[in-house]
Amino acid sequence: MNRVAQRLRGLPLRSRLALLVATAVAVAVAVAASVCWFVVQSALVNSLDDALKGTARLPPDVVTRLIDPDGNCRRVVLNPDDPGLFKQVIQIVDRDGNSCVIYGKQSVEVTPADVEVANGKASDATHVATAGNGSKYRVYTYPLTDYRAAVSVARPLSEVDDTLGKLGLILALVAGIGVVGAGAAGLWVARTGLRPVDELTDTVEHVARTEDLTVRIPVEGDDEIARLSASFNSMTASLASSRDLQQQLIADAGHELRTPLTSMRTNIELLTRSEETGRAIPPDDRKALMASLKAQMTELAALIGDLQVLSRTGLAGGDGPLKVVSLHDTVRTAIERARLRGPELTITSDLAPWYVRAEPAALERAIVNLLDNAVKFSPPEGTLEVHLMRGRLTVRDHGPGIPADELPYVFDRFWRSPTARALPGSGLGLSIVARTVESYGGTVGLGAAEGGGTVATVQLPGAPTPPPEVPEEAAGPA
Template identity: 45%
Template sequence: MTLALRVAILTTMAVAAVLGLVSALVYVVVRAEFESSLDESMLRRADAAVNAGIAQTAISQGLPAQLQEIADVQIFIVKGGRLFASDDNTPDTVVPFKSYREVEVSVGQTPQSMRTVTINGTPYRVVAVQAGTGTALVVAQSMESIDRALERLQLILILSTIAGVAIAGLAGWAVATNGLRPVRRLTEATERVARTSELEPIEVTGHDELARLTTSFNAMLQALDASQERQRQLVADAGHELRTPLTSLRTNIELIGQAADSSDRQLSADQRHEIMDDVRAQLEELTTLVGDLVELARDEPMTRAPEPLDLADVVRQAVERVRLRAHDVQLDVDLRSWMVMGEPQLLERAVTNLLDNATKWSPPGGRIRVRLEDGVLTIADEGPGISPEDLPHIFDRFYRSSEARTLPGSGLGLSIVKRAAERHGGTVEVSSPPSGGTTFTLTLPETAPDE
């Protein structure tokens, strides 16, 4: 069952319930009004008949049947606790009903009475009023006309209810179909995206909740398109960067193979060592590049369980690791404790990348200042600095300045630093004055003691 059909059915059921309740209420109110109007009319005529002495005439002489037919009523007399027909002085003869209520009126226990009885299959409304001591005048009038009017009213109400329900159903279906048109467009758009992978936005109309839903869906499509574009760019850049070490490896392997196949092309020991050193360097560069690509390909939030740790310990471990392979530079380290919540492996790799970058650009005998205070880690080198045109792109994937293209590296190290900072709720910035030197600033939020 579609949503539009459910809305139409619920609307129809609600209208049917309301119309049924209203129709029943109208029927009951009209019937009560008819009976009340008839009672008032009969009581007024009965009082007039008593005042005109018709009751005494009916007792002594009886009333002609023609008169009762003209008045469209039947008149009875209650006297001495017995019920008489007005045209026959014999008690309890041809009297179609008996009741103590009329007797109570005759003896003065109640001033009047009203009730409905059936005479020969026809409903009658019966009223009784006092007509003297121990006497009551009873008037009965047929309710056939009222019943016919109520039957017609009942038929009209039933037909009106059916027509109203049908109209409500059609209107509910039309409103639901028209109102859910944006939802159908969203459904068609999602099906199109799943079928064709085309991320075209949907036109937004109106300012209601459905328009907001459409706007949110378009924002989702834009985010998905941006994610796919980043993936395509990552694959393209990775293919470009992988091509260089793979080409070098293939060249060296082919050279070794040719030397092994031909006795005339034997390599000297120095040549073999040079080739093997080149192969090892290319393998190391390739391994680093693949690891960086795997790390950058993770767009999801932290999947490893974060833990509270001292950033000073992480920086200290990274400094010791870099110090082992950077013998020609000095590391001036001053660290203050700073507790953070995060992944120690990722943070250590980010700090190591910053230190490796500073080591690569520092001159022999240069000094690298490493400071950590109040959650702000600064790493400053004495290298040539970064040109102003390169500064805005320094954290982009695979971006390498013209000076760095001749040096080892994949162009992904600083991208990993930025990713690590963002995943830990921090920031990383770089500054490079014209006088030389580069300073990287990594800022991470502190973890509260009770966290």
């Protein structure tokens, strides 16, 4: 069996399908032919029995002529001109098991069942016996009660066997044609049904060979093959989009890295030239130069850190598993960090308890980025208003606001408003916020606030109370 299974696995799929179809049809045809053969055999045998019973009863006057006064029977041919002569055998069986043929050419063996009928122990008997010439006969025996004897009527089983032989030949021929036809039909069906799979295979091989993700497979119908084709098209479209985004990220990162690197290179060259030529840079200029280098390194480190967050796979750059996090505590921690960045600002907060399922570090990073953006655009000694109610977090500043035509781009990577080019930042903070919030099933938006400034809105799914399995000390104070 293992060898057969291995050989089957080595065949092409269409060959296996055709072979399986042919095998299934062959088994079905064999079962149907066998059932048909046995049904016909039973019907023919029953018909033969009915014929024997219908013609076996001898009239009383004939019986008196067949048996002498001593109880012995004599061989008598009732109708020598009968065309059925010698096909049917009629013989008398006495109570001792002796027999004499009264019609036919040869005798048929006497069985114990015939003797029981002759002795009145059975009403009749039907069985198969062997004749003197070795042929099989179907025998029906009924009693002659007045003479303590029985009459056995027999006809050759060749009448049934010949018909069954012809039927078997016809069934075998039909079954053979059916199996061959089923194999051919199975091969045709396999080729037709697997044609989309062949097209899909060719397309996959083409994509693997050329890395051309623009190839699409035509989708016809709504069956499993169509769904597979549609899934493949969706996969290649996603891969193409991912590759485009990756290339765009690399291009944008290269563009953003070029500016601080160029500035750092210029400053370092100035310092190197001063050392090589022995011409000292004035203290104030050297101090400004070192401060510029420090600021550029800080900006470069922040940019690289943001790029690492965006390049990570998983939920918004989070490396840990999702946990139940108290959003109000996370916002409170982010507010304390924002106060360090803008000590001159006034930050007011109204935080209602809300628990979400997120990766704690990634969620805190997103909230901190959102507050940093508000701190950066707030005027000196301005006010930030932070409000959290039923999972809706709003951060409102009183800065210059964002023009309406720039709002669609605020969450794009590396995008910065022309009016904010001089401000520190990589243009990735809000992009990280959007990616984080959306990965947890939330939404984020930025819009103009009434009376001036900007209001950022984050909506995260959750509940005002922690789940039962979360300990109170882990959930944090409400």
